[in-house]
Amino acid sequence: MRATRSEAGPGRAALWAEASLGIAGLVLAIAGMVVGLVDPVHKMPHGAAALLRAALHGGGDGLAAAGLWLLVLGPVAAVAAGAAWAIMARRPRTVLLSLVALAAIAVAAFVLPTG
Amino acid sequence: MRLWVLPVALFAGLLGGLLGLGGGVVLVPALSTALGIPLPEAVGTSLIAVSATSISSSVAYIRQGLTDTELGISLVAWTSIGALAGGMIGLRAGAPVIAAVFLLLTLYTAYVLLQRHVLRRQSQERTPARPRPRIAYPLMLVSGALSGLLGIGGGPVNVPVINILLGLPMKRAVATSSFMVGVTAAAGGILYLRAGRIDPVVAGLAVVGVAVGAQVAGLIQQKISTRILSLLFSGVLVAVAVQMAVHHL
Numbered sequence: 001m002r003a004t005r006s007e008a009g010p011g012r013a014a015l016w017a018e019a020s021l022g023i024a025g026l027v028l029a030i031a032g033m034v035v036g037l038v039d040p041v042h043k044m045p046h047g048a049a050a051l052l053r054a055a056l057h058g059g060g061d062g063l064a065a066a067g068l069w070l071l072v073l074g075p076v077a078a079v080a081a082g083a084a085w086a087i088m089a090r091r092p093r094t095v096l097l098s099l100v101a102l103a104a105i106a107v108a109a110f111v112l113p114t115g
Numbered sequence: 116m117r118l119w120v121l122p123v124a125l126f127a128g129l130l131g132g133l134l135g136l137g138g139g140v141v142l143v144p145a146l147s148t149a150l151g152i153p154l155p156e157a158v159g160t161s162l163i164a165v166s167a168t169s170i171s172s173s174v175a176y177i178r179q180g181l182t183d184t185e186l187g188i189s190l191v192a193w194t195s196i197g198a199l200a201g202g203m204i205g206l207r208a209g210a211p212v213i214a215a216v217f218l219l220l221t222l223y224t225a226y227v228l229l230q231r232h233v234l235r236r237q238s239q240e241r242t243p244a245r246p247r248p249r250i251a252y253p254l255m256l257v258s259g260a261l262s263g264l265l266g267i268g269g270g271p272v273n274v275p276v277i278n279i280l281l282g283l284p285m286k287r288a289v290a291t292s293s294f295m296v297g298v299t300a301a302a303g304g305i306l307y308l309r310a311g312r313i314d315p316v317v318a319g320l321a322v323v324g325v326a327v328g329a330q331v332a333g334l335i336q337q338k339i340s341t342r343i344l345s346l347l348f349s350g351v352l353v354a355v356a357v358q359m360a361v362h363h364l
Contacts, residue, residue: 010185011184014177026323029315029319067319068163068304072163074166074301076301094185094188097188097189097192098192101192101195104192104195104196104199105302108302112199
């Protein structure tokens with residue numbers, strides 16, 4: 001027998017996960033955009049590590065890069081929240097598929113060669 | 116020149132939010148042809164902006180109870196894998212392949228939607244006879260591949276598949292697709308970010324424009340009929356196809 005909460009679906013958990021990271025990313029991206037327009041550097045960091053270094057060094061492009069990373073992680077967090085909900089709701093098929101999605105994104109972030 | 120990205124992105128976000136597309140269908144050719152941004156970089160920038168559209172519009176749809184979030188999470192397993200493949204092809208094949216595929220996609224999708232939703236002049240929304248997931252799932256792979264290759268969210272494939280093959284009413288299909296495109300675009304966008312194909316400041320401008328446009332779309336979406344939504348969608352696609360034909364082929 002399913003609990004009442006599981007019948008409501010993972011919508012609310014996904015909403016909060018996605019919105020929190022997305023808003024944080026948007027704020028940083030806007031800050032970086034403003035700084036970058038005033039003091040343009042025109043760098044496009046190559047690779048995850050370079051992006052992280054750019055974010056840590058600050059400046060317009062670094063802030064914007066950090067914001068973009070947080071922004072794209074927002075929807076990913078929604079899937080992770082959905083996976084957590086599916087585990088609690090005992091939906092094995094949804095758990096499996098959400099883990100497949102997360103694995104694909106991890107492959108994009110760390111494995112595939114980008115030239 | 117960079118500041119012109121803002122009004123272009125605002126318009127793309129409004130259209131994308133209304134139609135569950137993420138705006139990429141308008142944003143990619145606009146960035147490439149009107150602003151001179153190289154096509155692969157326009158694709159990468161669009162993927163980031165599509166993620167932003169998805170976040171702002173899907174929050175609104177989830178709160179309205181329109182999104183089938185569990186279905187969306189299940190389907191993004193397929194679209195994410197497709198996005199990786201499409202993104203790798205786009206990074207290696209370059210502008211001619213991207214433009215050719217973009218043209219074919221927009222013409223075909225506009226034709227299908229006009230035939231089904233506008234020219235038949237249906238007074239009520241038609242509910243599909245039975246769901247057909249076995250056909251739907253491979254199409255989700257295609258949707259993801261197109262997203263990674265063209266910088267779109269996948270809405271042109273997602274919405275008809277979810278509506279026709281999986282049995283959701285049109286408005287719920289649009290809402291569910293809006294949720295899915297964020298994850299799909301994130302998978303492709305991460306590839307382009309890693310490849311150094313995205314100017315962070317340009318992407319930031321696109322994100323702001325698209326996010327604002329999508330918020331406006333979320334406020335007015337309930338007031339627009341399904342038929343008008345489909346007509347708008349088809350009109351946008353035809354306009355995009357003409358633009359791409361003139362500038363890239």
